[in-house]
Amino acid sequence: MNILTDAEDMRAWSVEQQRERLSIGLVPTMGALHAGHEKLIEGAVDNNDAAVVSIFVNPTQFAPNEDYERYPRTFDDDCAKVRTMGVQAVYAPDAATMYPPDYSTYVNVEGLSEGLCGPFRPGHYRGVCTVVTKLFHAVMPHRAYFGQKDAQQTAIIQRMTRDLDFGIEIVELPIVRDTDGLAMSSRNAYLSEEERKQAVTLYQALQAGESLIDDGVQDVQAIVDTVRNTVDPAIVLDYVELVDADSLEPLKEASGSVLLAVAGRVGATRLIDNIKVEVA
Ligand code: AMP
Numbered sequence: 001m002n003i004l005t006d007a008e009d010m011r012a013w014s015v016e017q018q019r020e021r022l023s024i025g026l027v028p029t030m031g032a033l034h035a036g037h038e039k040l041i042e043g044a045v046d047n048n049d050a051a052v053v054s055i056f057v058n059p060t061q062f063a064p065n066e067d068y069e070r071y072p073r074t075f076d077d078d079c080a081k082v083r084t085m086g087v088q089a090v091y092a093p094d095a096a097t098m099y100p101p102d103y104s105t106y107v108n109v110e111g112l113s114e115g116l117c118g119p120f121r122p123g124h125y126r127g128v129c130t131v132v133t134k135l136f137h138a139v140m141p142h143r144a145y146f147g148q149k150d151a152q153q154t155a156i157i158q159r160m161t162r163d164l165d166f167g168i169e170i171v172e173l174p175i176v177r178d179t180d181g182l183a184m185s186s187r188n189a190y191l192s193e194e195e196r197k198q199a200v201t202l203y204q205a206l207q208a209g210e211s212l213i214d215d216g217v218q219d220v221q222a223i224v225d226t227v228r229n230t231v232d233p234a235i236v237l238d239y240v241e242l243v244d245a246d247s248l249e250p251l252k253e254a255s256g257s258v259l260l261a262v263a264g265r266v267g268a269t270r271l272i273d274n275i276k277v278e279v280a
Helices: 007-019 035-047 075-083 124-139 148-163 186-190 193-214 220-230
Strands: 002-004 024-029 050-055 089-091 143-147 169-173 236-244 256-266 269-279
Touching (some): 007 024, 007 089, 007 124, 024 035, 024 124, 035 050, 035 169, 050 075, 050 124, 075 089, 124 148, 143 148, 148 169, 148 269, 186 269, 193 220, 193 236, 193 256, 193 269, 220 236, 220 256
Parallel strands (some): 002 089, 024 050, 024 143, 143 169
Antiparallel strands (some): 236 256, 256 269
């Protein structure tokens, strides 16, 4: 397995694969790999000739008050893990090379970035789109794999890829959960035992909302209230929203493909979760 840290070296490696007519699947990650990442990696390994995992904790997607410094970094363990999974290359650039002091170019997807997490994480999606653009240019994949866990991010990347003619197929894979239902996240490592018990109620609350939808309830307020009332009161919610799964526009009633999404702070840790429902 190759470990590449420079964009030029990465591109040279990818050009070599393309010369041999091999397809490349990319899984962008910030490392601290867990079972959620592993599902994406399996998807890339199974459906492409060569799989690349990028590991980069991207400073431009963290606001100054966020957890960039303390974000878990487990690079050696991550490499050992992906090596056993049949990954051909890890791309792990360093922040100083990605963003030299006079760096000044950013990519922003309007509209889709403005709802849900947008107002609570100013500049976050601009940072995400910028780094994913740079990763796409370095790796030049045929397909790139993203998780429904970050449904807004995946929708934004899909739109960016289409709007900017990247010609890369974006594949979204379902949320992987722990046995207690909590969506896998590198940030779960921050949770105390008590906080983890509270965090589990996020998924239970989404399920309560989903049951109402399954029972034919279309009233958005009733669904949102049920979710809010089921979440542990110790969690400080940023939002509970029911939106169109594709446009991410708020819905007046539950119909079509809907995304029920929640974000909140459990102690100092911000967690997100969602459920997609096809309303019959
Ligand atoms: P991150 O390392 O947190 O930036 O995540 C890298 C990719 O893994 C993103 O596309 C996430 O949506 C995806 N991902 C993270 N957690 C999960 C999960 N529990 N299930 C599925 N995909 C996930």
